[in-house]
Amino acid sequence: MNFGANIRYKSLMRTLFLILFCAANTFAATITGIRLPEGEKFSLKAHEIEGIYYIESSSLARFLGGQETIDFFRKTGEIDFDTYDIEYSLFSRFIRSGESVFNIYKPVRFEDGAFLLPIRYLVDILNQVSPNDLRWDGKILTVSPLTYNITGINAFQKINGVLIEIYLKEELRFDVIKTEDSWIYVTISEGKVDVEALERRIPVDAVYRVKTYQFDRSAQVSIRMRPKDFTFTSKLRTDPLRIQILVRGEGFVDSSLVSPEYADEDFSNNIIDVIVIDPGHGGEDYGAVGPSKVREKDIVLKIAKHLYSYLKDDERFKPVMTRQDDVFVPLSKRTALANSVGGDMFVSIHANSSGNKKARGLISFFLADAKTDQARAAATLENSSIRFENIEDQKQYLTDLDFTLRDMIQTEFQRESADLADIIQQKISRSAKIRSRGVDQAGFFVLDKAYMPAVLIETAFISNKDDEKLLKKDDFHKKTAKAIYESIVAFKEKYDNLKSSSN
Numbered sequence: 001m002n003f004g005a006n007i008r009y010k011s012l013m014r015t016l017f018l019i020l021f022c023a024a025n026t027f028a029a030t031i032t033g034i035r036l037p038e039g040e041k042f043s044l045k046a047h048e049i050e051g052i053y054y055i056e057s058s059s060l061a062r063f064l065g066g067q068e069t070i071d072f073f074r075k076t077g078e079i080d081f082d083t084y085d086i087e088y089s090l091f092s093r094f095i096r097s098g099e100s101v102f103n104i105y106k107p108v109r110f111e112d113g114a115f116l117l118p119i120r121y122l123v124d125i126l127n128q129v130s131p132n133d134l135r136w137d138g139k140i141l142t143v144s145p146l147t148y149n150i151t152g153i154n155a156f157q158k159i160n161g162v163l164i165e166i167y168l169k170e171e172l173r174f175d176v177i178k179t180e181d182s183w184i185y186v187t188i189s190e191g192k193v194d195v196e197a198l199e200r201r202i203p204v205d206a207v208y209r210v211k212t213y214q215f216d217r218s219a220q221v222s223i224r225m226r227p228k229d230f231t232f233t234s235k236l237r238t239d240p241l242r243i244q245i246l247v248r249g250e251g252f253v254d255s256s257l258v259s260p261e262y263a264d265e266d267f268s269n270n271i272i273d274v275i276v277i278d279p280g281h282g283g284e285d286y287g288a289v290g291p292s293k294v295r296e297k298d299i300v301l302k303i304a305k306h307l308y309s310y311l312k313d314d315e316r317f318k319p320v321m322t323r324q325d326d327v328f329v330p331l332s333k334r335t336a337l338a339n340s341v342g343g344d345m346f347v348s349i350h351a352n353s354s355g356n357k358k359a360r361g362l363i364s365f366f367l368a369d370a371k372t373d374q375a376r377a378a379a380t381l382e383n384s385s386i387r388f389e390n391i392e393d394q395k396q397y398l399t400d401l402d403f404t405l406r407d408m409i410q411t412e413f414q415r416e417s418a419d420l421a422d423i424i425q426q427k428i429s430r431s432a433k434i435r436s437r438g439v440d441q442a443g444f445f446v447l448d449k450a451y452m453p454a455v456l457i458e459t460a461f462i463s464n465k466d467d468e469k470l471l472k473k474d475d476f477h478k479k480t481a482k483a484i485y486e487s488i489v490a491f492k493e494k495y496d497n498l499k500s501s502s503n
Contacts, residue, residue: 029053031119033063036144044141047109047116054109054116055141057088064132064143070115077115084129088115095122097129100240127151127197128167128240148194150219155204161248162206166198166221168241176234176245182208184223184232186243191219206252227251272492274318275311276338278348278446279304283328288353290468296351297326299471303459304349306481311488335450345420345491346450347484351471352378352458360464361435364425365456366417367448368441375442378458416453416495424457424487431483432476434460434467453491457484 031053033042042063045056057077061068066079075090087096091107095117102125109116123136128151135142152167166186173189193212198221202210209224223245230249237244279301281287287296304321311319320341322334338346352363354377365378421439429436447454459480460467470476 031055031139031141033059033141033143035063036142045112045114046119047111049109049116052106053119053138054106055119055122056112056114057117058114060117060122063141064130075110081130083131086126086129088117090115095125097125098239100129102128124152124197127194131169133194148192148197150188150191150193150221151197152194153198153200153202153210153221155202155207157204157206161246161252162204164207164223164245164247165237166243166245168243171236171241174234174236174243176232176243178230178232182225182228182230184225184245184247186221186223186234186245188219188221188243190217193219193221206247272344272496273316274320274342274344275488276320276322276341276343276346276452277304277307277311278322278334278338278346280348280350280446281328282323282326285328288351288462290462290471291465292468292472294462294468294472296353296462299351299462299477300349300459301326302474303477303481306478307347307349307484310481310485314485314489316492317488331446332449334446335448335454338454339449339451343450343452345488346447346452346454347424347488348444348446348454348456349484350456350458351460351462353463354461355463357463357465359461360467361437362425362428362432362460363437363458364421364428364439365444365447365458366414366421366439366441367444367450367454368414372440374437375440378440378442413451413453417455419494420453420487420491421455421457423490424455424484427483427487427490428457428459428480431486432470432479434470 027048029046029048031044031046033044034040035042044059044063046059047054047056057079058068060066061079064079064081066081066085068077068079070077076087077089078085078087084097088108090110093104093107094101095104095108096102104118104121104125106118106121119136119141123134123141126132126134131146133144133147133151135144146169149169149172150166151169154165154167156163156165164184166188168188172191174191175187177185177187179185193214195212195214198212199210206226207223208226211222211224213220213222225247227249230247230252232245232247234243234245236242279297281297281300283297285297287300289295301323305324308319308321311317320337320343322337323329334348335346352359363374363378365375418439418441425436425439428434444456447456460471460476462468462471
C-alpha cells in the first residue's frame with residue numbers, strides 16, 4: 001500500500017470508528033407519523049439515544065414529501081422540499097435552511113445508511129421554514145396545513161442588550177409598546193398565534209415570562225422583562241421572517257464579553273465597522289519562540305495594539321480586541337466574542353515557525369481545507385494552542401470543525417475572506433518590505449465559527465534569524481499594523497459600495 005493510499009485508509013477507518021461509536025447505545029424504534037386533515041398514518045424509522053428520539057432523515061423525507069441527497073464523502077445530507085430545504089452534516093449541532101443556520105442542540109448521527117436528526121429540536125426549526133405545521137408529542141409526529149402564522153419565539157444575550165425574535169410564517173403588520181410594569185406588548189394584525197410554541201421557557205435570564213392572547217383580527221405576544229428600566233427598538237427581518245426586538249438597559253448588557261466602551265452601541269446594521277482584532281496566543285501559551293527567545297504572543301500583541309490605535313482614530317470603525325493583555329483566551333471564545341459583538345471582520349495575527357530555519361516571509365490564510373504541506377504545518381502549529389484549554393472547551397473542535405459549520409456557515413464568507421487575505425498580503429508585503437509567500441487556506445480552529453470574513457496572518461517566521469530581527473522592531477510592528485488597517489479600509493470601501501449598489 002502506498003503512502004497516499006495508507007493515509008486515505010486510516011482516514012476511512014477513523015470515520016467508520018466514529019460512526020460505529022456514535023451508533024453505540026442506540027435503540028431502533030418506530031414512531032407514528034400522521035398527515036392531517038386526512039389522518040393518513042405512516043411508520044417512521046427512528047432511534048432512541050440517551051432518552052432522546054432521533055428520526056431517520058430518509059423517513060423524514062418520505063413523510064414530508066422531500067427528496068434526499070447524501071454525500072458520503074463529505075458526510076453531509078440535504079432534503080429538498082417544494083418551497084425550502086434543509087442541510088445537515090455528521091456530528092454537527094447545526095443545520096442550514098436557505099441562508100439561515102439553526103442550532104439543533106444535539107449532534108447529527110448516522111445509522112443504517114441514514115442520518116439521525118433529533119425530532120424535538122428539528123420540529124421547532126421546520127415550523128420556522130416550512131409552510132406546514134408540525135407537532136411532536138413524544139410519540140407521534142403530526143403534519144398539517146398551516147394553522148398559525150406566529151410560530152415561535154427565542155431570545156439571545158448580546159453584548160449591547162437582549163435580542164428577542166418572534167417568528168412569522170407571513171409578513172404581518174405589528175406594533176410594539178412598553179408598559180410601566182416592565183411588559184413589552186407586541187400586537188400583530190391578522191396574527192394567529194401558536195400558544196404552545198410561544199409560552200415556554202426562554203433561555204435568557206432577563207426574560208421573566210411570555211404570555212399570548214388570540215383575538216378575532218389580531219394576536220398579542222406579551223413579554224415580561226426582569227429589569228424595569230430599559231428601552232427597545234424593533235424591526236421586521238427576513239430569512240427567516242421574524243420580528244426582532246433589541247432591548248437595552250443597565251440590566252441587559254453582558255459587560256463580561258468586551259470592553260464597556262461599546263455597551264450602548266447598536267451593532268445590527270450592515271455597514272462594515274466592527275473589526276475584531278485577535279492577537280494570537282497569550283498567558284501560558286507563548287506561541288512560537290525564536291532563536292533569541294522572542295515570544296510570538298508578545299510580538300503579535302504589540303502589532304494588534306498598533307492596529308487597534310489606527311482603527312480607533314478612524315471614526316468609521318469600532319475595533320474590539322479579543323485580548324488586551326498577556327492572558328490566555330480559548331480559541332473558540334475568540335470567535336464567540338467576535339460573533340457576540342456583531343463583528344464584520346475577524347483578523348487573527350500570528351508569527352510563523354518552521355523546522356526549516358531558512359523559511360521566511362508573510363502568509364495570509366482563510367478557512368478552508370488545506371491544500372499544501374505549508375498550510376497544514378501552519379494550521380497544526382496554531383491549533384496546538386488547544387492543549388492549554390480545558391476538556392470541555394476542547395470537545396467542540398473534535399465534533400464541529402471537520403464537518404458542518406465550516407461547510408454550511410463559513411462558505412458564505414469564504415470568497416470575502418480570500419479577498420481580504422489577498423488585499424492584506426499585498427499591502428503588508430509592500431509596506432513592511434517582507435517576502436510574500438502568497439495567500440493560502442487551512443483549517444484553523446481560531447477561524448472556525450466566525451460568521452464574518454475572517455483571516456489569519458502569519459506576519460513572518462519567528463524561527464528564522466532575519467525574520468526574527470524584523471519581528472523585534474517597533475517600526476515593523478507599526479508598518480504591519482498600518483498595512484492591515486489600510487487593507488481593512490480598502491475592503492470596507494469595496495464591499496460597502498457593493499451593498500449600496502445592490503439596495
